[in-house]
Amino acid sequence: MDSASHAFWERTARSHARHMRTMTRGRRTVQADTRAVPGNGAEGAGTTGSTGGGGGRRLTGLAMMCGSGLSNQTGAAIGALAFPVIGPAGVVAVRQWVAAVVLLAVGRPRLRSFTARQWRPVLLLAAVFATMNLSLYSAIDRVGLGLAVTLEFLGPLAVALAGSRRAVDLGCALVAAAGVVALTRPQPSTDYLGIGLGLLAAVCWASYILLNGTIGRRLPGAEGSAAAAGLSGLLFLPVGIVVLLRHPPTEPALACAAVAGVLSSAVPFLSDVQALRRVPARFFGIFMSVNPVLAAVVGLVVLGESLTWSSWAAIAAVVVSNAVSVLASGRRAG
Structure with a gap:
């Protein structure tokens, strides 16, 4: 083989080698991108609710949050019937035991495969989940429902305000907060322990939102x-x-x-982690303002409670603020 032919084949071989290396890197990139899709079971999933799927993902997340809130408030109304027998x-x-059994059956976690x-976040969320409801119910027992719920809402409100990047986000969060206060009508209290328990519930709720978002990115499914x-x-x-x-329980109380x-x-625990794969934490924080609204609706339908004109005005303020937040989020994503 002459020197010209040898040089030609040498260049061809080098070009082929470079092409193969490029193809290999391309396959690795595609595989890494596939593993990064939120909810497909991989650690290191993409940013929650930020891209991909657009409006469809947001609408699914919105439906999950609505279902979660309605389920939560209906369950709370039913659970309150057992308070006289076994207490909060x-x-x-x-509740914690039943939730553990149901979610372990549904999620089937492969604990041995979990990395540090x-x-x-799983250990932190377990501690938060154990503390959140107990601190809220203890606060309700000491300072009343209105003040306890208002204090607890400071948690998701803080998440919404911290994540706000535009004036419309900030405005929606503040209007929703005003609606919650008007709806719950908190009364002043000097029970500082009860106030502290309400603020602890707020910290737990904010932590619950952020930790569920992290878990949704790092672990598959439920x-x-x-x-x-x-x-x-x-x-x-x-x-x-x-x-x-x-306090020996009766069968109806159990x-x-x-x-x-x-x-x-x-239901909320399962729905929330899925919703936070589809919507940003700041939007989730604003949307939590619908919980007092749903509680009022459940009280109206299930318990026959009446609502004053000021309550309906507060409900309208919360609903409008959330609608504006949804529309603003859709325009920004589009």
């Missing part, structure tokens, strides 16, 4: 939620046993608490 702590304990990076719920149920085991021994466990714990 007993109801919360049974995945375990950290595995993270199921693991956190299972650990939370274990944390409530000694508390629940002591409470139920001191049934009400169990229904509350499904509707107020298992």
Whole structure:
């Protein structure tokens, strides 16, 4: 082979090698991008609710949040029927146990495959989940429903305000907060322990939103939620046993608490982590303002409670602020 032919084939071989390396890198990039799609079961998923799927993903997330809130408030109304028998702590304990059983059956977490990076938010969420409802119910017992719910809403409001990047986001969050205050009509209190418990519930709710978003990005399906719920149920085991021994439950009370466990714990816990894969945490925080609205509607339909004109005005303010937030989010994403 002459020198010209040798040089030609050498250049061809080098070009082929470069092409193969480029193709290999391309395949690795495609595989990495595929693994990064939120909800496909990979760690390191993309930014929650930011891109991909556009309006369809947002509408799905919106439907999940609506279903979660309605389920939560319906379950709370049913669970409250068991308060006279086993008290708030007993109801919360049974709720945690039922939620743990349901979510472990649905999520089937592969605990041995969890990495340290995945375990950290799961452990934190288990502690938050165990503390959130107990602190809220204890606050309600001391300072009343209106003030306790208002204080708790400071958590998602803080998430919404911290994530606001435009004046419309800030305005929607503040109008929603005003609607919550007008609807719950909090009364002043000097029970500083009760106020502190309400603020603790607020911190827990904000942490719940942020941790669910992190878990949704790092773990597939409902595995993270199921693991956190299972650990939370274990944390409530000694508390629940002591409470139920001191206040022996009746079958109707246990049934009400169990229904509350499904509707107020298992369903929202599962829905929220899926919703936070589709919408930003700041929007989720604003949308949490519909919970007092849904509670008022459930009270109207289920318990026959009446609503004043000021309550209807507050409901309208919350609904309008959320509608504006949804539309603004859609235009920004589009």
